[in-house]
Amino acid sequence: MKSEERILKPVAQDRQRNGARWWSRLQTRMTFSYLGVTVFIVLLSELLILLAIVTGLTQSGLLDKVILTTARHTAQVYALEAAAQTSGPTLAARTTFQPGTPASLALPGVRLSLLTRLLSNCLKS
Numbered sequence: 001m002k003s004e005e006r007i008l009k010p011v012a013q014d015r016q017r018n019g020a021r022w023w024s025r026l027q028t029r030m031t032f033s034y035l036g037v038t039v040f041i042v043l044l045s046e047l048l049i050l051l052a053i054v055t056g057l058t059q060s061g062l063l064d065k066v067i068l069t070t071a072r073h074t075a076q077v078y079a080l081e082a083a084a085q086t087s088g089p090t091l092a093a094r095t096t097f098q099p100g101t102p103a104s105l106a107l108p109g110v111r112l113s114l115l116t117r118l119l120s121n122c123l124k125s
Contacts, residue, residue: 081105 057063082091082105092103101107 078105 082095085103085105086092087093093105094101095105096103097105
């Protein structure tokens with residue numbers, strides 16, 4: 001009888017330990033699964049909202065109107081600058097968009113893009 005108790009007692013303790021380990025692993029897996037699904041749903045929601053905004057802007061004429069207005073305004077500013085530098089009905093032959101030259105149409109305070117800088121360096125060499 002005592003020998004059976006000695007044998008059964010460690011077996012019962014092993015079952016309890018294994019059960020606790022199994023439960024801990026299950027809880028960990030469920031936690032990570034929940035976190036993964038939550039992150040996926042949040043990212044998917046953000047993507048869908050962004051897609052709706054982009055579609056709304058491109059399908060409506062609002063974006064085209066803003067771009068057209070900005071381009072028209074920029075062209076008018078350059079035309080005014082060119083008109084201020086002319087001494088007659090035509091532009092001077094030395095007129096350029098290259099900054100730093102006396103006859104430049106480059107607007108003061110406007111930052112040069114990388115492409116403009118690269119083109120300027122290529123033209124100088």
